[in-house]
Amino acid sequence: MTPHTIRWGIISTGGIATTFSKDLLVDPATRGVTDVRHKIAAVGSRSVPSAQAFIDKLKAASGPSSWGAQNGGLEGTKAYGTYDEVYADPDVDVVYIGTPHPFHHQNAKAALLAGKNVLCEKPFVMDVAELDELIAIAKENKVFLMEAVWTRFQPIAYAVQEAIQSGKLGRPRRVTAELSSFAHIDDRADDDRMIDPKLGGGALLDLAPYPAVWSMLALHQHPQNTDMEPQVLDFSQRIYKRNGVDEMSAFTVKWEGLAEARLLNDFTAWTPRDNACVIDCDKAQLIIDHPLYRPERFRIVPHPQTVAGSSESEAPAVKPDDITEETEHRFSIPAGNGMHYEADHVARCLRDGKLESDRMPLAESRVVQGWLDTVRKGGNSVLKDWPHIAGNW
Template identity: 85%
Template sequence: MEPHTIRWGIISTGGIATTFSKDLLVDPATRGVTEVAHKIAAVGSRSIPSAQAFIDKLKAAPGVSSWGVESGALDDAKAYGSYDEVYADPNVDVVYIGTPHPFHHQNAKAALLAGKNVLCEKPFVMDLAELDELIAIAKENKVFLMEAVWTRFQPIAYAVQEALRSGKLGRPRRVIAEMSSFARIDERSDDDRIINPQLGGGALLDLAPYSAVWSMLALHQHPENTDTEPRVLDFSQRIYKRNGVDEMSAFTVKWEGLGEARLLTDLAAWPARDNACVIDCEKGQLIIDHPLYRPERFRIVPHPNAVAGSSESEDITEETEFRFPNTTGNGMQYEADHVALCLRDGKLESDRMPLAESRVVQGWFDTVRKGGDSALKDWRHTAGK
């Protein structure tokens, strides 16, 4: 049986859109996928030459992405000088939005109103009101909508959840997760998206989704969790004085009856390489390496006193490690496959990345952003506009 081929429209020609598009061109067979395939039908930019240069660059991409070029996945790709032309193209099944996050709401809204399915980069939007409007439009137009939290779809993410649900570790009690990056912000220009408040700059919205994803997988999706609306207990921010964005954000979230997560992101430091995320459970710990957006290893380790022969030692007494090397593509191909399967099956929402869970995390970000002192504190959302 021929695979179900999904035709993508790419919005934006920046770095994240380039990475995603290259992963669409990787042979699905290298990851054991036979049911779906991908083609790039259209690329939208601010000018036709810019969109065409993006397509030409993909055609010249070396390595694993060359398979898609040779297989014709770019043969019919059209270069458009506007996003609206991508939304109107009848050959586009789903739109991938890779613009800076302050534009996500407007771009996704236009695509949904045009009747297109949408995969929108994280963070989904700038404010929960924007997300609620997108969800309402998607439901009204009966089209698929999902936030592109690509880490959720990598094989290691499923393996971590399988280990947590096996019972070997017992109930999870706490998650400590850090996604930080020494971004050399003093060397960046004021218009750099990492520190430009008009582009949603700062640590919280850019990096915290990767800290949050592991708490959602470990605690929120745990079979014993009954708290569907975990709340932020406390938070702190360090403000970058030059332009007022948050250089660091840290916050604690509590799931009543299960556990807590302490989430940290910082633009002025690196996390520990071999324990960027520690999930402490009753009988041991599950520890995930940096970088949390695409880790390649996790370990199950005994508690310190279990090694010495305490009552806990009968369950986990030795460290074991599990490796998931990224050998084909960058890792975004897995979420693309998931979207393709959802569309093939006529789903309007992902069960792996449900909209309700995007709302939960967006609510955390709103609490920290609006309660802090960064330049984004009083950001005016575009819902209803």
């Protein structure tokens, strides 16, 4: 069967767009995919030379992405000096938006209004009101729209969910997840995207979508969950005084009747390497390694009272179905960075005529966006009053 080829338009030529584009050019066979392929039809930047330089670098790249450059993935790719030209290009099936998140709304809106399908980087937008407008436009124009939460599509994410939903670990009780990165913020310029308020800087918007992935997969999509609108119970922020963005944000979300998630992001510390996420269940803990955006290992660790030789005198008797030994589960990505899995999913959705992903539904993007809104608007960072303050910079 001839694979279905999807033609991508790439918006922005920064780091995330580079990684995504390189993954589009990796041979699908390296990940066992034979039904879809990817081609980069157009690249939009602030100037034609900038877009062409991006294309030229992709063509000259070595490693796994060189396969696509040699097999038609960059054949006839057009360099545009505006984004609108990408949206208007009839050879573009779907637009990937990799601009800084304060620009996601306007970029996605323009693409949707032009009748293009859209895959937009996370965080989707700056607040729920912007997201609701995009959803309404996508539905009106009958085009596909999805947030690019690439971690959800990696093989390890499916394996973690299967382990949790199998019932072998019992009911989930709590998720604790952290993505922190010592970002050397004192050494960064004021206009660095990590800390610049105009670019949506701060730990919350930059890092929080990743701990949210695992709480959504483990709890929100759990068969026993009936709470489709989990709320933030409490939160705290530590503000970076130089420019007023948050350098740390932590918050707790509750799924009524099931469990809670405690999520942490910090620019001034590192994530624990071998327990970035702990999903605590009745019979064991499922522990995921750092980095949470692309982990390669999780472990299932029994509770102390079920471990052979446990000295806890009051521990209950071990039952036949209890977990008594630790197991390790590894999932390496054979080639590329791992963003191609979500690209494959989008390709299949478009091939099958779907306007929304069942793996990354818009309703779930809206849930997480609501958490970010609650923490941002309730905190003391300079972004609490966005978008009203955006025009003051």
